[in-house]
Every structure is written in structure tokens, then in C-alpha cells.
Amino acid sequence: MKNAKLHGSEHLKTEGALIVPSRSGFDTLLALEEHLSGRPLLYLVEESDRREALLESHLGREGVKTARFRAGAESAQKALDAARSHAAQGGLVIYVAAPVRARRGSLLHARADGLRTALESGLPVLPLFVSRPREELTSLDKASDYPETELFLGAPLPGDPPVPATLIQGLSALSAEAFSQRPLLRRHLGRCLLEGLKRHGSQAGLVDGMDGSRLGYDRVLAAAIAFSFRIRELTKQPRLGIILPPGRAAFIANIATIFAGKVPVNLNYTAGREQVESSIRQSGIDRFLTVDPFVRRMQRFPWPPNRDLVFLERELPPMKGKIARWLVLSKLLPVGLLAKWLNLPEEGDEAEAVLLFTSGSSGDPKGVPLSHRNTLGNTAQFAARLNLESGDSLLGCLPLFHSFGCTVTLWYPAIEGVSLVTFPSPLEVEKLAGLIEEHEISLLLATPTFLRGYLRKAKPDQLKALKLVVTGAEKLPSSLAESFEKRFGKKVMEGYGLTETSPVTNFNLPDAEPSGDGTPFLPSHRPGSVGQLVPGLAIKVTDPDSDAPIPPDQRGVLWFKGANVFGGYLGWGDRNREILEDGWLRTGDLGRLDDDGFLFIEGRLSRFSKIGGEMVPHEKVEEAIVRALGLENDDTRRLVVMGVPDSAKGEALVLLCTLDDDDGPGIDLDALRKKLLDSGMSALWIPRRVINVSEVPVLASGKLDLKSCQQLARDQG
Numbered sequence: 233m234k235n236a237k238l239h240g241s242e243h244l245k246t247e248g249a250l251i252v253p254s255r256s257g258f259d260t261l262l263a264l265e266e267h268l269s270g271r272p273l274l275y276l277v278e279e280s281d282r283r284e285a286l287l288e289s290h291l292g293r294e295g296v297k298t299a300r301f302r303a304g305a306e307s308a309q310k311a312l313d314a315a316r317s318h319a320a321q322g323g324l325v326i327y328v329a330a331p332v333r334a335r336r337g338s339l340l341h342a343r344a345d346g347l348r349t350a351l352e353s354g355l356p357v358l359p360l361f362v363s364r365p366r367e368e369l370t371s372l373d374k375a376s377d378y379p380e381t382e383l384f385l386g387a388p389l390p391g392d393p394p395v396p397a398t399l400i401q402g403l404s405a406l407s408a409e410a411f412s413q414r415p416l417l418r419r420h421l422g423r424c425l426l427e428g429l430k431r432h433g434s435q436a437g438l439v440d441g442m443d444g445s446r447l448g449y450d451r452v453l454a455a456a457i458a459f460s461f462r463i464r465e466l467t468k469q470p471r472l473g474i475i476l477p478p479g480r481a482a483f484i485a486n487i488a489t490i491f492a493g494k495v496p497v498n499l500n501y502t503a504g505r506e507q508v509e510s511s512i513r514q515s516g517i518d519r520f521l522t523v524d525p526f527v528r529r530m531q532r533f534p535w536p537p538n539r540d541l542v543f544l545e546r547e548l549p550p551m552k553g554k555i556a557r558w559l560v561l562s563k564l565l566p567v568g569l570l571a572k573w574l575n576l577p578e579e580g581d582e583a584e585a586v587l588l589f590t591s592g593s594s595g596d597p598k599g600v601p602l603s604h605r606n607t608l609g610n611t612a613q614f615a616a617r618l619n620l621e622s623g624d625s626l627l628g629c630l631p632l633f634h635s636f637g638c639t640v641t642l643w644y645p646a647i648e649g650v651s652l653v654t655f656p657s658p659l660e661v662e663k664l665a666g667l668i669e670e671h672e673i674s675l676l677l678a679t680p681t682f683l684r685g686y687l688r689k690a691k692p693d694q695l696k697a698l699k700l701v702v703t704g705a706e707k708l709p710s711s712l713a714e715s716f717e718k719r720f721g722k723k724v725m726e727g728y729g730l731t732e733t734s735p736v737t738n739f740n741l742p743d744a745e746p747s748g749d750g751t752p753f754l755p756s757h758r759p760g761s762v763g764q765l766v767p768g769l770a771i772k773v774t775d776p777d778s779d780a781p782i783p784p785d786q787r788g789v790l791w792f793k794g795a796n797v798f799g800g801y802l803g804w805g806d807r808n809r810e811i812l813e814d815g816w817l818r819t820g821d822l823g824r825l826d827d828d829g830f831l832f833i834e835g836r837l838s839r840f841s842k843i844g845g846e847m848v849p850h851e852k853v854e855e856a857i858v859r860a861l862g863l864e865n866d867d868t869r870r871l872v873v874m875g876v877p878d879s880a881k882g883e884a885l886v887l888l889c890t891l892d893d894d895d896g897p898g899i900d901l902d903a904l905r906k907k908l909l910d911s912g913m914s915a916l917w918i919p920r921r922v923i924n925v926s927e928v929p930v931l932a933s934g935k936l937d938l939k940s941c942q943q944l945a946r947d948q949g
Contacts, residue, residue, distance in 0.1 A: 237265040239409070240385035243358055244268075245550040249388065250276070250321025250355040254403050255341040255362045256328045258287040263383060264326060264360075270939070274321035275297060276353070278313050278346040279307075280330035289528065302530050303345040310687065312353045318354050320947060333527045335741060336756045337368055337617040337767045340405055344827035347396045351921035357394055359386040361406035365414060368616035371648050372427055377415045384410050389761050390781070396827040408794040411768025416612055417795050421579035423707045424608060425646050427567045429453035429487075432649025433623070440480045441629075441655035441667045446479060449646065452538055454559035455484050458551045459544075460491035460574060465612045466519050466542055471587060472497040473520035474532075478628045478641065481544045485521045486632065486642055490585070491574050497587045500597070503933070505534040507597050511589045514537070514802055517533030520819075522940045580604025582799065588635050590731050594598050599802025600635075600731045609645050609795030610683070610734035613766035617739070618675075623697070626675035627653040627668060629658040635735035636704060640677060658682045672697035679705040680712055681930060684868065686702070687715055695720045702739055705935050707833065707851060707892040710759065711864040728762035728833060730816055735795040738831050739763040752857040754828070761830035769794040771831070772816070773824065784825040791816045822849075839938075841875030843916045850874065853885065853917050860907040861891070869928045873919060875947035886945050887919040890927055923948045 236259075243580040253260050264271065274297040291298050297318070300312035302517060315325045327350045329342035351357060365378040384406040390400050413416075416424075433450025440447070447455075457654050463472060472494045474484035482498075489496040496513045499508060521542050535541070548555075558629040562570060571578075585604040589597035618628075626645060632638030645652045651672045655664055658678065667684065670678065675697055677685075683703060686695070699715070708726040716724050727739030740763035741756040756764070765771060774781055782788045793816045800808035811818045822840070823833045835849040863870055871889040878884035891899055899922050908918050929940035 235266075236381040236383055236384060237262075237379065238267045238383045240387075240406075241267070242532055243385050243387050244271075244537055246322055248321065248355065248834050249358050250315065250319070250325045250327060250340075250350065250353055251358045251360050251385070251932035252327045252347070252399055253348065253360040253362050254339060254407075258284060258290060259286070259381065260324070260362050260383075261290065261328070262383065262700075265384070268324060270622050271652040271932060272317040272321070273297065274323055274325050275328050275329045276311060276325050276675070278303065280329040280345075282331050282749060287328075296434060299351060301348045308349050308381060312349075315353050315355065319353075325353070325355060326514075331751055332515070332754050333744065333751050334882055335617070335744060335756050336619050337613075338754060338756075339407055339765060339767070340400060343752070343754070344400070345394050348400065348827065349398065351393045351399065354393055356388040357399065358388060359399055359402035360384070361386070361403050361410060361452055363407070363410035365410070368612075370416065370612045370615050371431065372424055373414075382410060382644075388846075391783060395783060395785050397829070398783055400477060400825055400829040401771060401773075401784045405772075405793070407765075408768050410610070411613075412570070412795055414612070414768075414795075417609050418579050418581045419604065419608060420577050420645070421585045421604045421607050421711075422574070422576040422580075423491075423567070423571050423578065424491060424924040425487055425643070426453070426570055426574070426576070427650060428647035429456075430562055430567060430570075433563075435653045436645070436649045438480060439651070439653045439671060441653055441663070442479065447478070449649070450557060450562065451555075452484060452487065452646075453562050454555045455551075456487040456491055457558045457562065457574065458547065458554040459484065459488040459508065462547060462551070463488055463492035463494060467517075468493075469494075469516060469518050471497050471515050473515070473517040473536075474498045474632070475501055475520050475522045475592075476526060476537075476632070478502070478630065478632060478654045479656055481523050483642065483652070483654065484548075485544060487646065489521075491576065493575060495584050495587050495601075498638065500631070501530055501533050501635040503597070507532050507589075511597055511599070511603060515587055548715065549632075549715065550560065552800075570735055578609075587802065588731055588734060590771075598804075600798055601800075601802055602734050602798055606734045606796050606798055607639065607643055608647075609768065610639055610736055610766075611647055611831065613768055614640060614644060615648050616767050617741070618700075620648070620650055620674065620838075622649075624674035625653060625671060626677065627664065627673045628652045628654040629656070629664060630677055631658075634705075636677065636729060637733040639734055639736065642926070648870040654834045659685065659691040661685035661911060668698065669694040669696070674699045676701045676906055678703050679935070680708050681706065681869070682722060684718060687712075687719060690720075693720060693721050696721055700725060700742070704739070704762075709855075709858075709864075711858075713759070715865060724755065725757065726762050728831065730817075732771075732798045732819075733792055733794075734798065736766055736796075737792055738765055740830075755830075758826070758828070758830040761826070763831065763832070764829045766796075769796065770816075771825070774818075776822065779818075785827070786900055787822055787824050790819045790821050790823045790831075790833075792819065793817065803843050803852065841885060843875075843878075843883050843885070848885065848917050850885070853913075853919070856908060856911060856913055856917075857887065857904065857919075860904060860911065868937075869930065872928050872941050874941050876945050885917070886921045886923055886948075888923050888925050888928060888941060888944055947949065 281485040299311035299314035361384040363382045429449045437448040584601040586602045629642035704727040725740040729735035744753040770793040773784040839850040875883040929937035
């Protein structure tokens with residue numbers, strides 16, 4: 233690792249400081265010594281019985297100064313005193329963590345207890361991110377395009393002393409800086425799809441769960457190329473509407489649209505007329521790809537005029553000859569020549585690649601243009617952290633108008649060569665469970681709402697092949713996670729993301745099995761959290777009222793910055809300054825980081841009420857009410873807490889609930905109030921009124937329909 237480039241050397245002042253690398257191997261130390269040869273160095277070494285021999289030999293050489301400690305032992309104070317003395321004379325102290333094993337894509341290779349001890353030295357702390365991009369390449373990356381290692385040094389961390397979460401925050405910013413330089417991010421999504429489908433065409437493919445037919449990715453590629461020329465004839469607009477559920481038709485339609493140089497707009501076919509018409513108006517689309525059986529089935533959908541609909545079952549069959557020719561040509565010709573015939577540029581970078589619309593859970597849908605950089609970046613981030621093996625497959629039943637469904641069950645499998653089994657609805661659990669069993673599916677993506685269906689209708693043996701169950705879009709109740717694990721023997725891994733982040737930012741993974749040599753593995757899963765950051769994403773936390781930075785282990789507003797963060801809402805112009813600042817996205821969600829980098833979501837600002845000057849979290853109140861009513865094992869969403877205006881205290885809480893007299897005894901508000909007070913809840917947090925509803929409004933994605941819930945609360949509260 234000699235000659236590894238060092239970025240951020242301007243942060244090295246004449247004063248002493250503590251440098252904390254994201255990983256502490258022998259190569260890292262050699263590179264640092266090369267760049268810091270003019271400064272006296274001392275290694276602050278966390279003792280271990282399993283240190284690599286080469287590193288231990290280096291630390292024991294004559295002239296190498298070390299101060300050794302064990303976290304929590306008496307030796308720690310002596311080592312910290314030595315570090316302070318060395319820094320007081322202008323020397324640099326380099327922290328050497330005890331060896332650990334970590335999953336691919338992990339930000340920090342160090343245990344929190346050792347870190348905490350080192351940070352207590354009181355010295356200025358400089359984070360150092362050791363970037364090794366060759367360890368996290370996608371299947372399309374060339375190792376020769378990337379340096380083996382680069383070092384990114386950051387500014388001194390705030391805090392006296394800083395906590396481990398602050399170090400993780402600092403390293404995340406450096407990680408985002410390193411990731412932003414990857415050549416893949418400048419590429420065009422169409423070229424990457426072309427290369428991925430061609431490379432994996434004979435080994436991976438798509439199974440349509442409706443009829444069991446299989447289409448290798450080589451045939452998907454041929455059909456998409458042939459149809460792309462027809463799309464160019466259909467519309468001169470830059471965007472093309474797609475109204476299709478997950479399946480073979482939607483997969484081909486989206487890829488063909490990209491090949492045609494157009495931007496696919498997957499419309500939400502579960503939305504109301506106003507939302508659909510708003511999306512069409514905002515995107516300026518005049519043609520819509522669909523199939524006739526879907527039009528017949530979705531008669532309540534506000535379909536555009538028939539002249540504007542393009543039916544794939546009519547368009548594709550006459551192209552059989554062209555598809556056959558492209559199948560042969562796509563196998564014989566190099567990607568560069570195929571891309572030239574399709575007129576696909578080499579670079580897409582910041583240009584719009586995909587247009588999605590927010591769910592409208594808290595208002596009208598907003599257009600979210602995702603660039604080639606956003607889409608390819610998040611695909612690479614997800615792939616690096618997930619690290620599926622050859623032969624693995626995933627279930628694609630989430631709608632493609634949902635950002636998670638779009639990135640993870642469309643672009644990701646096509647680029648990475650992961651086989652995909654599709655089904656048009658996430659609600660038909662009996663059929664889905666059968667597909668998981670029949671095709672030995674490895675990865676199930678769902679929302680908590682959809683997981684409840686598996687508890688009711690799936691048999692344990694049907695889910696035996698699953699390696700990973702990932703859930704998002706709404707908070708995962710601990711009771712649901714426990715019930716799922718008890719029934720199926722599978723832990724549910726909660727994740728988090730936003731349409732505006734393409735969407736994945738965090739997710740849990742199963743903890744790795746212990747290594748044979750006894751070296752501890754860092755945790756990859758923490759119940760109650762949404763997991764650790766994907767590679768190349770920066771995070772910060774600010775005060776909800778002032779937006780001033782606060783320590784990231786305190787609850788505050790979450791901000792993200794990275795290649796997967798979008799550039800602003802469609803048509804908003806200067807209004808985007810409300811949510812974007814120097815590339816940072818203000819999410820509106822509240823959360824905090826723990827010492828191991830796990831993110832805990834503690835609500836959305838819109839799901840807090842300010843009552844008597846106190847911030848009251850609706851979700852925490854809901855959890856307490858669920859416990860008080862003994863509904864922990866109920867797999868149906870029975871209640872939701874909303875805030876309504878109150879002249880005396882600013883806001884008051886009301887409880888929307890389906891437990892009316894037909895379902896059971898209903899809710900005795902006085903009895904509920906007594907139980908909540910006895911449990912230690914503040915009287916401010918207790919709903920003042922119960923509103924019986926036939927059902928709690930939920931969107932097709934499984935998220936709460938906050939707009940409808942708020943309307944019910946205001947109308948009757």
C-alpha cells in the first residue's frame with residue numbers, strides 16, 4: 233500500500249492530535265508513516281491476543297513508540313497519559329484498534345469500548361477513512377479503474393471529548409467523499425443495464441410468477457432492445473408513462489424505455505384520480521405502456537384516453553423476428569457497439585434517469601427525479617452491503633412506482649445478475665409463499681403490513697430457503713419481528729430509506745458466524761434500529777428547532793449526503809432550498825446513532841405534536857397504548873394517534889381506533905388513561921378522545937396514509 237494517496241492533509245496542524253483510522257492494518261500504518269514522516273508518531277494500541285504477526289512485529293521494532301492499553305483496565309490511564317504527553321510536544325498519536333472481522337461495506341473496523349477509551353484522551357481527534365474500493369466493486373466495475381487504497385483525513389471532530397457516534401459521523405462524510413469519485417457514478421444507466429444483462433444473460437433470468445414462464449436475461453435484453461426502437465416512434469416527449477404491476481412486461485418496458493433514451497415514469501395505480509392526474513401533469517407524459525388485462529382489472533383507475541395507451545401484448549408479438557435477430561447480435565457484438573446502435577451515451581452522471589413520485593402519505597405527490605448517478609450509486613451501495621452470492625434470487629412483488637421496488641427489484645438484479653421471481657401483488661401471500669418454496673428464493677423484501685400476511689397464511693416450510701428478510705417503509709413492531717422469527721425461524725432485518733435517497737440508506741444484516749481463530753465479528757444487526765449506513769453515505773443530526781448541529785447520539789433531525797441523494801423535487805426551483813443545503817438532504821425524520829453506527833428512527837417531525845411546549849412522539853404513544861390494551865400479538869393495525877389543533881396547549885392527541893363494539897369491548901378512555909398513567913406516561917401524552925373508524929387508512933406500499941388519517945382526526949376530533 234505504499235504511495236497510497238492522502239486527501240485532507242491540510243487538517244494536519246502543528247499541534248498534536250489523535251488520528252483514528254477506520255481500519256488499523258499493517259498496510260494502513262505503513263502508508264501513514266510515509267505521509268507523516270516529518271512528525272513524531274506514537275501508536276495508541278488496544279491490546280489483543282490475536283494481532284496479525286506482521287503488524288505486531290512492526291509495532292515492536294526499535295524506535296517505534298507505543299502506548300498499550302486494554303479497555304476498562306488500569307493500563308488505559310497510563311497509555312492515555314503517554315498519548316497526551318506526546319501530543320503536547322507536537323507529536324501525532326495514531327489509534328490502533330484490536331483486530332475484528334467486519335462485513336463487506338462496513339464503515340468502521342473497531343469495537344466501541346476501545347474507541348471510547350481512546351477518545352477520552354482529550355486530544356483533538358482527526359478521523360481517517362481508509363478507502364479500499366476494490367473490496368466493494370459491483371459486477372460491472374473494473375478493479376484497474378480504482379486505486380487499491382486511498383486515505384481521507386477529516387477535520388477535528390466536535391465534542392470534548394467526542395463520542396464514538398461523532399467519529400462515525402465524521403467517517404461517513406469522508407466515506408461519501410471517497411465514494412463520489414467512483415467512475416461507475418458517471419456512467420449511463422442504459423449502458424450498465426446493457427452490460428449487466430449481456431454478462432449475466434445465460435446464468436440469471438426472470439421468472440413470471442403468474443404463469444411460471446422463465447426468460448433469461450439474454451432474452452430480456454433482446455426484447456428490450458427491439459422494443460426500444462418502437463418507443464422512439466411512439467413519443468417525442470422525454471418521459472414515458474408505465475402503468476404495470478411487477479412482472480415480465482414491466483421489467484422489459486422499463487429497460488426498453490431507458491434504451492430508447494427516455495425517462496420511465498411508473499405511475500401509482502393505487503392512487504386516487506387527483507394524485508394520478510397531478511403526476512401526469514407534472515411529468516408531461518403523453519404515452520403510457522400497459523397491458524389490456526391490467527386495464528380491465530383496474531377499472532377504478534383514471535386511465536388516460538385509449539389512444540394514449542400502448543399495449544405490450546399487441547406490440548411485442550409482431551417483433552418476434554427482430555427479437556430473435558437481436559438475441560444473436562447481442563451475444564456476438566461488444567457492449568460498445570450495441571450502445572452505439574442504441575445511441576446510448578457513455579456518461580449519464582447528473583442527468584435524469586428515472587422519475588418517481590412520493591406516496592402522498594402526507595400530501596400531494598412530489599416528483600422525485602433520480603439521476604443516473606443516484607440510481608447507479610444506490611445500486612452499488614446496496615450490492616456492496618448485501619453481497620448476494622451467485623445463484624441467489626429475490627422476490628419482486630413490490631410495486632415499481634415504489635422506490636424500493638424500482639431500485640432493488642429492477643435495476644439491481646438486472647445489473648448484478650441476480651435472478652428475479654416476480655408477482656404482481658405483495659398481498660397474495662399464499663401464492664407468494666408457494667413461489668418462495670418452489671424457486672428457493674433467497675431474499676424477501678416486504679413492509680411490516682405485508683409480513684403480517686405471512687404469519688396468517690404461510691407455512692414454516694415454505695420460507696425455509698430464505699436467507700434474508702428485509703422490511704422497510706414503516707416501523708417494524710418488535711412483537712411482529714418476534715412472532716415472525718418464532719414461526720419461521722427467520723430474523724426480520726429492518727431497513728430505512730427515502731424516495732429522495734434512491735432509496736436505501738440503512739439496513740440490518742444477520743450477525744456473522746464466529747470465526748475459527750476467535751477474532752470477534754462486529755455486530756451487523758441491532759433490534760429496534762434500522763441498521764448501519766450503506767457505503768458512501770454521509771449523515772448528520774441537527775436540532776429540530778434551530779437546525780444547529782448536535783451530537784449524533786442525541787435525537788435530532790437526520791440529514792444525508794451522498795451519490796444516492798437526489799438534486800431536488802420536480803418543478804420546485806428555489807423551493808428546494810427548504811430541504812437541500814450544500815448537497816445535504818433534510819429528511820424530516822428524527823433519529824440518532826449509537827456507538828456502533830446503528831441508526832434508530834424515533835419518529836417523523838410530522839408525527840410529533842408540540843403540546844404545552846413538549847415534543848410528544850405519536851409512535852411512542854401508540855406503542856404504549858398497544859401494550860396497555862394487550863394488542864402486542866395482533867397482526868392487524870388497530871390504531872393510530874394523530875394531533876389536532878388545541879387553543880389551550882397548541883395541539884392535542886386523538887386516537888383513531890378500529891376496536892368498536894362490533895370487534896370487542898371498544899376502548900374505555902378513562903380506563904386506558906389510568907393504565908397509561910400507572911405505566912409512568914405523562915398526562916400530556918394521553919389522547920383526549922377516541923374516534924372509532926372502520927379501518928386505519930393505509931397506502932398500497934403498506935405505509936400509513938397520514939393525509940387521510942389527519943383528515944379523519946380533524947373532521948371528528
